Amino acid sequence: xxxxxxxxxxxxxxxxxxxxxxxxxxxxxxxxxxxxxxxxxxxxxxxxxxxxxxxxxxxxxxxxxxxxxxxxxxxxxxxxx
Numbered sequence: 001x002x003x004x005x006x007x008x009x010x011x012x013x014x015x016x017x018x019x020x021x022x023x024x025x026x027x028x029x030x031x032x033x034x035x036x037x038x039x040x041x042x043x044x045x046x047x048x049x050x051x052x053x054x055x056x057x058x059x060x061x062x063x064x065x066x067x068x069x070x071x072x073x074x075x076x077x078x079x080x081x
Contacts, residue, residue, distance in 0.1 A: 036076070041069070042065060043063065043064065044063070046064065
């Protein structure tokens, strides 16, 4: 796969942003690693809740399918950690 300079710059920026995120939230990557090792399997449910500063809540969930697990494996293989 050939990448142009813009794509390489975007990947570098993504790596920088990931580093900043890890510095700001050091426990979250540990949580993701534990979930990745122990809980991501077909039929598991991932639920996400977002609460705004004003207290408004948004919540959604997905039940993992095999296709979802393949996507997650592809993302892990990018090695942006």
